[in-house]
Amino acid sequence: MSKIIGSVSTSHIPAIGGAIAKGLQQEPYWKPFFDAFPPARDWLHAAKPDVAVVVYNDHGLNFFLDKMPTFAIGAAGLYTSEDEGWGIPTVPPVQGAPDLSWAIIEQAVADEFDVTTCQEMLVDHACTVPLQLMWPAGWEGIRIVPIAINTVQHPLPSARRCLAFGRSIGQAIRAFSQDLNVVVLSTGGLSHQLEGERAGFLNPEFDDLCLNALINKPELLTRYSSHEIVELAGSQGAEILNWIVGRGILGGAAREVVRNYHIPISNTAAALQVLEPA
Amino acid sequence: MSAKPIPGTPVFTGAYAMRGYALNKMCFSLNAPENRAAFKADEDAYCAKYGLTPQQREAIRSRTVAKLIEAGGNVYYLAKFAGIFGLNVQDLGAQQTGLTVDEFKARLQAYSVHNEDVKAGRLTNV
Numbered sequence: 001m002s003k004i005i006g007s008v009s010t011s012h013i014p015a016i017g018g019a020i021a022k023g024l025q026q027e028p029y030w031k032p033f034f035d036a037f038p039p040a041r042d043w044l045h046a047a048k049p050d051v052a053v054v055v056y057n058d059h060g061l062n063f064f065l066d067k068m069p070t071f072a073i074g075a076a077g078l079y080t081s082e083d084e085g086w087g088i089p090t091v092p093p094v095q096g097a098p099d100l101s102w103a104i105i106e107q108a109v110a111d112e113f114d115v116t117t118c119q120e121m122l123v124d125h126a127c128t129v130p131l132q133l134m135w136p137a138g139w140e141g142i143r144i145v146p147i148a149i150n151t152v153q154h155p156l157p158s159a160r161r162c163l164a165f166g167r168s169i170g171q172a173i174r175a176f177s178q179d180l181n182v183v184v185l186s187t188g189g190l191s192h193q194l195e196g197e198r199a200g201f202l203n204p205e206f207d208d209l210c211l212n213a214l215i216n217k218p219e220l221l222t223r224y225s226s227h228e229i230v231e232l233a234g235s236q237g238a239e240i241l242n243w244i245v246g247r248g249i250l251g252g253a254a255r256e257v258v259r260n261y262h263i264p265i266s267n268t269a270a271a272l273q274v275l276e277p278a
Numbered sequence: 279m280s281a282k283p284i285p286g287t288p289v290f291t292g293a294y295a296m297r298g299y300a301l302n303k304m305c306f307s308l309n310a311p312e313n314r315a316a317f318k319a320d321e322d323a324y325c326a327k328y329g330l331t332p333q334q335r336e337a338i339r340s341r342t343v344a345k346l347i348e349a350g351g352n353v354y355y356l357a358k359f360a361g362i363f364g365l366n367v368q369d370l371g372a373q374q375t376g377l378t379v380d381e382f383k384a385r386l387q388a389y390s391v392h393n394e395d396v397k398a399g400r401l402t403n404v
Contacts, residue, residue, distance in 0.1 A: 015366070060355050061309065065302055065306075065352075084309060085309045086357055086361025087361055153352075154289055154290055155292075194357075195347050195370075196286045198284070199371040200371045200375060200386055201286075201287075202386065204392035205392075205401050205402060208399060208401035209404060211396065213404045217404055227289070231287070235288075236353075260397060261393055261396035263386065264383070264389065266366070267367045267368060
């Protein structure tokens with residue numbers, strides 16, 4: 001049986017990847033963001049994860065609008081990054097955990113989530129930046145199951161559906177036949193908006209509500225429609241759906257181990273939250 | 279299903295996704311360095327190859343984010359087009375809000391007064 005050791009939820013802003021590539025972690029702009037990570041890494045490395053289930057959204061690397069799955073589950077043996085067009089460096093490939101992927105797919109479909117399965121899947125910055133943040137020296141020995149949520153083309157899945165999807169994934173992990181330590185990595189958010197006259201909109205109060213609710217009252221967030229989430233968190237703040245899936249995976253009662261919140265990183269309210277089972 | 283509009287916030291619905299398909303497809307192609315080179319070498323020919331509408335062609339020509347969005351562009355794909363010119367999301371934000379880049383950054387910075395409150399979870403009580 002596998003064990004879910006906890007969850008690390010973090011923003012995945014592309015500029016973070018640029019800052020890592022240029023070694024800017026201790027520059028005044030970046031320091032308040034990067035300094036939150038050593039305690040999160042200490043926690044993570046002490047928990048000895050074998051697999052990271054990474055819940056994120058693709059930004060036009062693997063998926064285009066020709067085929068846009070609501071929930072897509074990677075089932076590849078190896079995942080690679082590729083040129084995203086605007087200059088973020090690619091990173092080394094990451095090993096997959098296809099046996100766990102298929103266990104998750106079996107459970108999700110049994111629970112009536114009609115997922116898309118991907119035996120080939122490029123992973124973009126939303127998957128790789130959090131890996132860089134948690135394993136800055138490289139991720140040898142770590143395998144991943146990437147799970148992509150459509151937070152781009154409306155209609156988006158509801159927060160309620162995302163929480164339920166996460167719970168189904170969590171059940172699959174806990175019932176998996178191998179003895180693995182699994183960490184959940186959910187990425188994106190928090191509030192931000194890149195387009196329109198409201199570009200630059202941020203909402204610390206809603207972010208605070210999300211962070212507080214995610215600890216032990218994630219159902220509170222299911223009262224919001226996706227449209228309301230866009231209104232409250234900004235267009236791209238809808239990425240909180242990834243965090244809600246992640247919280248569903250973690251399951252029962254939780255304890256917050258690390259929290260950081262820093263405005264601004266790029267156009268975004270950057271956040272980090274580490275939860276472990278209570 | 280129509281929901282009440284959010285001021286200043288284009289929501290990328292199916293209507294936008296259909297309207298912007300050719301434009302977004304062209305922008306998506308710019309992931310590949312050889313395609314970025316082809317775009318730079320002959321913008322007209324490259325846009326023609328993807329069948330951009332006259333509105334989309336004009337929006338690309340004008341380098342105006344608001345026009346690109348109006349023509350159905352999605353910001354995640356448009357970012358690949360903007361990248362050709364070395365523009366980042368602060369540049370895009372400044373252009374759409376009519377601010378200078380420094381003013382736009384200052385607007386973002388102003389929200390930082392709440393950082394410690396959110397870190398401590400004391401802005402809301404759930």
